[in-house]
Amino acid sequence: MSDVHVTSTGASVAMKGGGYYSERTRGAKDVIDKASGMLLEAVAAIPEPRDGDPVRIADFGAADGGTSKETIRNTIAAIRSRFPDRQISITYTDLPSNDYSVLFKNMLGLTDDLENNYLSEFDGVFVNACGIGFHSQLLPDASLDLGFSATAMHYVSEKPCEIENHVHMVGAKGVTLDAFTRRAADDWNNILLARAKELRPGGRLVFMNFGKDEEGRYLGNTGGVNMFDTFDLHWRAMAADGLISDQEYLNASFPQFYRTKEEFSAPLLDQAGEVHGAGLRLISARTGVVECPYRAAFLNSNGVMSSREFAVSYVPTLRSWSETVFATALDKSRPAAERARLVDQFYQRYENMVAKDPDGHAMDYVHCYIAIEKTSR
Amino acid sequence: MSDVHVTSTGASVAMKGGGYYSERTRGAKDVIDKASGMLLEAVAAIPEPRDGDPVRIADFGAADGGTSKETIRNTIAAIRSRFPDRQISITYTDLPSNDYSVLFKNMLGLTDDLENNYLSEFDGVFVNACGIGFHSQLLPDASLDLGFSATAMHYVSEKPCEIENHVHMVGAKGVTLDAFTRRAADDWNNILLARAKELRPGGRLVFMNFGKDEEGRYLGNTGGVNMFDTFDLHWRAMAADGLISDQEYLNASFPQFYRTKEEFSAPLLDQAGEVHGAGLRLISARTGVVECPYRAAFLNSNGVMSSREFAVSYVPTLRSWSETVFATALDKSRPAAERARLVDQFYQRYENMVAKDPDGHAMDYVHCYIAIEKTSR
Numbered sequence: 166m167s168d169v170h171v172t173s174t175g176a177s178v179a180m181k182g183g184g185y186y187s188e189r190t191r192g193a194k195d196v197i198d199k200a201s202g203m204l205l206e207a208v209a210a211i212p213e214p215r216d217g218d219p220v221r222i223a224d225f226g227a228a229d230g231g232t233s234k235e236t237i238r239n240t241i242a243a244i245r246s247r248f249p250d251r252q253i254s255i256t257y258t259d260l261p262s263n264d265y266s267v268l269f270k271n272m273l274g275l276t277d278d279l280e281n282n283y284l285s286e287f288d289g290v291f292v293n294a295c296g297i298g299f300h301s302q303l304l305p306d307a308s309l310d311l312g313f314s315a316t317a318m319h320y321v322s323e324k325p326c327e328i329e330n331h332v333h334m335v336g337a338k339g340v341t342l343d344a345f346t347r348r349a350a351d352d353w354n355n356i357l358l359a360r361a362k363e364l365r366p367g368g369r370l371v372f373m374n375f376g377k378d379e380e381g382r383y384l385g386n387t388g389g390v391n392m393f394d395t396f397d398l399h400w401r402a403m404a405a406d407g408l409i410s411d412q413e414y415l416n417a418s419f420p421q422f423y424r425t426k427e428e429f430s431a432p433l434l435d436q437a438g439e440v441h442g443a444g445l446r447l448i449s450a451r452t453g454v455v456e457c458p459y460r461a462a463f464l465n466s467n468g469v470m471s472s473r474e475f476a477v478s479y480v481p482t483l484r485s486w487s488e489t490v491f492a493t494a495l496d497k498s499r500p501a502a503e504r505a506r507l508v509d510q511f512y513q514r515y516e517n518m519v520a521k522d523p524d525g526h527a528m529d530y531v532h533c534y535i536a537i538e539k540t541s542r
Numbered sequence: 543m544s545d546v547h548v549t550s551t552g553a554s555v556a557m558k559g560g561g562y563y564s565e566r567t568r569g570a571k572d573v574i575d576k577a578s579g580m581l582l583e584a585v586a587a588i589p590e591p592r593d594g595d596p597v598r599i600a601d602f603g604a605a606d607g608g609t610s611k612e613t614i615r616n617t618i619a620a621i622r623s624r625f626p627d628r629q630i631s632i633t634y635t636d637l638p639s640n641d642y643s644v645l646f647k648n649m650l651g652l653t654d655d656l657e658n659n660y661l662s663e664f665d666g667v668f669v670n671a672c673g674i675g676f677h678s679q680l681l682p683d684a685s686l687d688l689g690f691s692a693t694a695m696h697y698v699s700e701k702p703c704e705i706e707n708h709v710h711m712v713g714a715k716g717v718t719l720d721a722f723t724r725r726a727a728d729d730w731n732n733i734l735l736a737r738a739k740e741l742r743p744g745g746r747l748v749f750m751n752f753g754k755d756e757e758g759r760y761l762g763n764t765g766g767v768n769m770f771d772t773f774d775l776h777w778r779a780m781a782a783d784g785l786i787s788d789q790e791y792l793n794a795s796f797p798q799f800y801r802t803k804e805e806f807s808a809p810l811l812d813q814a815g816e817v818h819g820a821g822l823r824l825i826s827a828r829t830g831v832v833e834c835p836y837r838a839a840f841l842n843s844n845g846v847m848s849s850r851e852f853a854v855s856y857v858p859t860l861r862s863w864s865e866t867v868f869a870t871a872l873d874k875s876r877p878a879a880e881r882a883r884l885v886d887q888f889y890q891r892y893e894n895m896v897a898k899d900p901d902g903h904a905m906d907y908v909h910c911y912i913a914i915e916k917t918s919r
C-alpha cells in the first residue's frame with residue numbers, strides 16, 4: 166500500500182548504472198534511514214519476551230516488502246544482538262489485493278533484490294503475511310513487540326465522498342474537507358486501538374506517515390509548483406476540453422488524508438480518550454522533509470539533463486501511484502483502450518508542462534515520524 | 543498446492559443447480575469429513591495454552607483455503623467451545639507462487655464462497671499466511687497447537703530425475719524409483735522434523751495425504767483403468783506419432799510420490815530415529831478410498847448422461863492439476879500457441895478414449911489419514 170516505491174524500483178536501477186541513477190534513490194533511503202534510528206531505539210526499549218516466546222515484529226502496509234527490507238534486516242540484527250537466543254517472527258500486512266507472491270519471493274531471495282536477505286543471514290527468523298487492512302486488529306492480543314509502518318497510513322479506510330473542486334483533500338473545502346477530516350480521525354483512532362490490543366505492555370510502534378508539516382508543506386508541495394494542484398489543473402482542463410465528463414472529473418478523488426503532527430498526536434495526548442485509556446503513549450513526533458531524488462538528479466546534472474529529460478524521468482514516478490485514481494474515475498462504458506488513451510493524455514499534459522518550464526517541479530517527501538509505547542499498566 | 547480443488551470449484555457449481563451437480567462434490571467432501579473427526583479428536587487432546595497465548599493452528603499446503611474452509615471453521619468452533627476465552631490464530635502455508643490474494647479475499651468473504659466465513663462468525667480469530675514450502679520450519683519453536691494438511695504432501699521438494707519410462711513414480715522402476723523413494727523419505731523426514739520444532743508439547747498433527755493403500759490402490763487406480771498409465775499411454779503415443787520429441791516425452795514427470803501407510807509411519811515408529819527423538823509419536827494411520835464424484839454422477843444418471851458427456855465432465859478435473867506437468871515438458875522453443883495446441887490434443891485423446899468406452903474410468907481418491915502427537919518430554 167506504500168505509494169512511493171523508489172527504493173525497490175530504484176535499487177535495481179542504481180545497480181545498473183550507479184552515480185546518476187543513485188541520485189534518484191537517495192531521497193527514499195533518507196526517509197528510511199531516519200526510521201532506522203527510531204527502530205533501533207525501540208529495540209533497546211522493549212522488554213524481553215516471556216521464556217520461549219519469539220520477538221514479534223510487524224510491518225503494516227508493507228507492499229512487496231522491498232522498501233523496508235534493509236530497515237527490517239537492521240532491526241533483526243539489533244534484536245538478535247540484544248536477545249541472542251530469541252527467535253524472531255515478522256508479519257507483513259497489506260490489503261488483500263497486494264501481491265504476496267512477490268513479497269515471499271523477495272524474502273526468499275528469489276527476485277533480483279539480493280541485498281539484505283535476512284532469512285538466509287539469520288537463523289530462527291520466520292515470516293508471514295496478513296492480507297487484511299490495518300484499520301482492524303490483525304494479530305492476537307498482546308502478541309506484538311514492535312510495529313513498523315512506512316508511508317501507508319495516509320490511505321483512508323474508505324472515501325467519505327468525492328471531492329467536488331479538487332482531486333485531493335489538500336484542496337478540499339467545507340463539508341467535504343470536514344468529512345475527510347472526520348474519516349481520517351476515526352481511522353487513526355481505529356489504527357491505534359487495534360495496535361494497542363496487539364502490542365504487549367512495553368511494546369513499541371514506529372510509524373513514518375505522509376503528513377502536513379508546521380509550514381503547511383506536504384508531498385509535492387514544498388514551495389515550488391504544487392503537485393496535487395497540477396494534477397487537478399490538468400484533469401480539470403481535460404473536462405473543460407470535453408475529453409472527460411464532469412462526472413469523471415468529480416470521480417477522481419484520492420482516498421488519502423495528510424494529517425498534521427497535532428492530528429497524529431491528539432488521541433495519544435487526550436488523557437480522557439480511548440487510545441490513551443488503551444495504554445498508548447506518545448514517545449516522540451516530528452516532521453521531516455526529504456528532497457525529491459528526481460529533482461536533485463536534474464539539478465546535479467549541471468545542465469546535462471534537458472528539461473524534457475527531467476520531465477520524462479519525473480512524471481512516471483508520480484504516475485506509478487496516482488494512475489489508478491484517474492483510470493478508475495473514467496466511465497466504465499468507455500472501451501478500455503479509450504480509457505488508457507485518456508490517462509496517457511493526462512500525464513502527457515503534465516510532462517509537457519514540466520518540460521516547458523521545469524522550475525519548482527519536485528515531489529519532495531513530507532513525513533511525520535512518530536514513536537509510541539504501550540504502557541505496562 | 544492441493545491438487546484436487548473439487549470443493550472450491552464444485553461448491554459454486556452446486557449452488558447453481560443442486561442435485562446432479564452436488565454429486566460431483568460429494569467425494570471431496572467425504573475426504574474432508576473424515577479429517578474433520580480427526581481434527582475434533584485433536585482439539586479434545588491438546589493441552590490448554592499458557593495464560594495469554596492464543597490457540598495456534600496451521601493448514602500446510604492450503605492453496606486458496608477454499609477446500610479446508612468448512613473443516614477449519616468446525617475446528618475453530620470446537621476450540622472455542624473447549625477454551626471459550628482463547629483467541630485463535632491460523633496460519634495458511636503454501637509455495638511462494640500461490641495466490642494469497644484469493645486466500646485472503648476468501649477468508650474476508652469477498653469471493654463467491656460465502657459459507658463458513660469464520661472471521662465474521664467468531665471474534666478473536668486471526669489469520670496469516672506463510673509462502674514458504676512446508677519442507678522447512680515455518681513457525682517459531684513450540685508455537686503451534688494443531689497442524690493440518692490435506693492432499694499436499696505428495697509433492698516432493700524437487701524431482702530427483704526425470705522418469706524415463708512413465709510420467710509418474712507409480713510407473714517408475716529401478717534406480718529412478720529408488721531416487722524418488724529416497725527423496726520422498728528425506729522429504730517426509732524433513733516435514734516431520736520441521737513440525738516437531740513448531741509444535742509445542744502435547745500439540746497434534748492431522749494429515750490426509752495421497753498415498754498407496756494395502757491393495758496397491760492410489761489416485762485414479764482402484765481397479766478400473768489406471769489414470770496415470772492412461773496419461774503415459776497418450777503422452778507416449780504423441781511421441782510415437784511425431785507430435786512431441788523423445789526429450790519432451792521424458793520431461794513429463796510428476797514431482798510427486800505416493801507413500802504407503804508403512805512409509806508414512808516408519809520415522810514415527812523408529813525409536814532410534816531423529817523424528818522419534820524429536821518427540822513425534824504416531825496416534826493413528828489408516829488408508830481410505832473415496833469414490834470419484836464424476837464417475838458417481840455418471841452412474842447415478844441412469845443413462846441420461848452420454849459417454850461423451852461423462853468424458854467432457856471428467857477429463858477437465860484431471861487436467862486442472864496435471865496440465866502444468868505436460869505444458870512445461872514441451873520445448874520452450876515452440877511458440878506458446880503451439881504448446882497450448884499440443885496440450886489440448888493430449889487431453890482430447892484422453893477424452894476421446896473415455897467417450898468411446900467409459901468403463902473403468904474414475905479418479906477415486908486414495909488417502910492415508912495420519913494423526914501425530916508431540917510428546918511432553
